Amino acid sequence: MRVADIAVIGAGAVGCAVARRFALHGASVLVLEKEADLLSGASKANSAILHTGFDAPPGSLELACMQEGYAEYLDIRGQMNLPLLETGAMVIAWTEAELAALGPIADQARANGIGDVRLISPAEIASHEPHLSGRALGALLVPGEHIIDPWSPFLAYLLQAKAHDAEIAFSSEVTGGAFDGEIWTLQTSTGERRAKTVINCAGLYGDAIDKLLLGAADFEIRPRKGQFVVFDKAAADFLRTIILPVPTERTKGVVLCRTAFGNVLVGPTAEEQKDRVRATTDEASLRELVRRAIDMLPPLKDIGVTAVYAGLRPATEEKHYRIAAKPERQWITVGGIRSTGMTAALGIARHVYRMYDSSAAPPLPEQHLPLMPNLAEHLPRDWSQAGYGEMVCHCELVTRREIEAALSGPLPARDFGGLRRRTRCAMGRCQGFGCHARIAELTRGYFETPLTIDPVA
Numbered sequence: 360m361r362v363a364d365i366a367v368i369g370a371g372a373v374g375c376a377v378a379r380r381f382a383l384h385g386a387s388v389l390v391l392e393k394e395a396d397l398l399s400g401a402s403k404a405n406s407a408i409l410h411t412g413f414d415a416p417p418g419s420l421e422l423a424c425m426q427e428g429y430a431e432y433l434d435i436r437g438q439m440n441l442p443l444l445e446t447g448a449m450v451i452a453w454t455e456a457e458l459a460a461l462g463p464i465a466d467q468a469r470a471n472g473i474g475d476v477r478l479i480s481p482a483e484i485a486s487h488e489p490h491l492s493g494r495a496l497g498a499l500l501v502p503g504e505h506i507i508d509p510w511s512p513f514l515a516y517l518l519q520a521k522a523h524d525a526e527i528a529f530s531s532e533v534t535g536g537a538f539d540g541e542i543w544t545l546q547t548s549t550g551e552r553r554a555k556t557v558i559n560c561a562g563l564y565g566d567a568i569d570k571l572l573l574g575a576a577d578f579e580i581r582p583r584k585g586q587f588v589v590f591d592k593a594a595a596d597f598l599r600t601i602i603l604p605v606p607t608e609r610t611k612g613v614v615l616c617r618t619a620f621g622n623v624l625v626g627p628t629a630e631e632q633k634d635r636v637r638a639t640t641d642e643a644s645l646r647e648l649v650r651r652a653i654d655m656l657p658p659l660k661d662i663g664v665t666a667v668y669a670g671l672r673p674a675t676e677e678k679h680y681r682i683a684a685k686p687e688r689q690w691i692t693v694g695g696i697r698s699t700g701m702t703a704a705l706g707i708a709r710h711v712y713r714m715y716d717s718s719a720a721p722p723l724p725e726q727h728l729p730l731m732p733n734l735a736e737h738l739p740r741d742w743s744q745a746g747y748g749e750m751v752c753h754c755e756l757v758t759r760r761e762i763e764a765a766l767s768g769p770l771p772a773r774d775f776g777g778l779r780r781r782t783r784c785a786m787g788r789c790q791g792f793g794c795h796a797r798i799a800e801l802t803r804g805y806f807e808t809p810l811t812i813d814p815v816a
């Protein structure tokens with residue numbers, strides 16, 4: 360049986376980036392993911408902000424990983440056709456107390472290396488955002504905060520890992536295993552796998568995997584739910600910048616921003632819960648989010664809601680990342696990647712690689728670079744190019760050519776969620792009412808759990 364250099368448990372944002380980094384250095388990588396497709400855990404539902412780290416704890420590993428991840432994303436995104444909405448952000452003070460807090464936040468941002476932040480007056484806020492409520496008393500402008508597509512980058516990283524010979528095993532839940540002093544033998548739902556080193560990137564199950572395979576965990580996952588409301592695309596005309604609240608010790612707070620797909624988003628809430636799987640929405644929280652959004656951006660009162668969703672952060676009892684190596688067990692845990700993991704993923708991957716190989720030899724000179732299809736609304740979409748075949752999803756303008764491409768290639772969509780994240784089909788105003796039947800036909804034979812069955816003869 361093949362013995363991989365590295366087994367990565369989990370194909371979330373972090374696992375995909377880690378697999379890529381090791382594969383780029385020539386390691387043989389095995390990715391074990393319990394779900395049918397990547398990004399099926401915490402990483403499927405977030406705010407998609409590429410953070411500068413201006414408000415991160417000074418000197419923290421989180422800050423270092425965010426900044427390294429941010430820089431690498433800017434570096435590689437052009438080569439892989441990954442979008443970036445250069446919005447900038449404003450931390451808005453709505454009260455006198457918040458206004459007083461802006462100065463120290465600006466100082467912290469500068470201490471964190473973000474030198475281009477500055478305090479701005481209500482008049483300058485209005486010049487940036489003419490539709491924002493006139494109640495704002497002042498703001499901290501953070502030009503480097505941006506919006507990205509939250510899914511394509513991680514698919515690109517996994518494609519890159521695969522092109523460098525990584526084996527990606529979906530529907531492979533790690534259920535047990537043992538280390539014999541040299542090699543790990545892992546039991547999975549698709550059979551036994553072997554690797555020299557294991558990297559636990561199991562997100563919401565990070566503590567459970569450490570307990571299962573090491574006998575104990577240094578932390579406890581305490582899932583923190585975030586609910587969101589997505590406004591129709593007409594709302595995007597009213598907003599350019601990311602509107603951030605003054606952060607608290609506990610949360611970054613409720614954000615109002617555009618999405619790369621042309622909508623406006625408000626959220627997330629921060630709600631502790633025990634359930635690691637289900638992230639439900641509730642009407643009272645959603646109504647409160649809508650109220651807050653309209654309060655900040657009054658024209659939203661005339662805009663419909665496209666969708667609502669919720670995600671779970673893999674929070675722990677402590678705020679910081681829980682990344683630790685156990686060299687004697689050939690094991691690295693990458694746990695508790697709570698609120699900033701999408702930004703930090705590439706930086707975390709570099710940090711973990713340095714933990715593994717302190718000489719940090721340079722990566723392979725020839726790197727395969729997958730070119731991703733564009734889903735972002737500010738760039739030309741597939742429907743604007745000739746020969747797309749058929750318009751399948753009329754809300755999100757998803758073509759048959761895009762769906763067929765997502766069902767083929769080295770990492771095809773393996774369930775409906777994966778197809779939605781690769782194409783945006785059924786994610787628009789009608790939430791699939793108009794296109795679900797056609798998508799069911801086009802995906803017949805592709806998914807383990809089909810969307811339709813043939814009528815009984």
Ligand SMILES: Cc1cc2nc3c(=O)[nH]c(=O)nc-3n(C[C@H](O)[C@H](O)[C@H](O)COP(=O)(O)OP(=O)(O)OC[C@H]3O[C@@H](n4cnc5c(N)ncnc54)[C@H](O)[C@@H]3O)c2cc1C
Nearest residue numbers: 369371373393400401402405406408533562585700701702
């Ligand atoms: C509401 C919300 C808003 C956010 N906003 C932002 C933002 O704007 N910017 C930002 O940078 N970050 C943001 N984040 C944070 C970011 O989404 C997370 O930090 C990141 O998704 C964590 O990724 P992960 O890979 O650690 O975990 P996960 O995505 O959960 O990945 C872990 C994977 O491991 C798999 N797994 C678990 N157990 C097993 C097993 N036994 N065998 C095999 N596989 C297993 C799971 O199925 C899963 O796919 C936000 C998060 C939330 C929830």
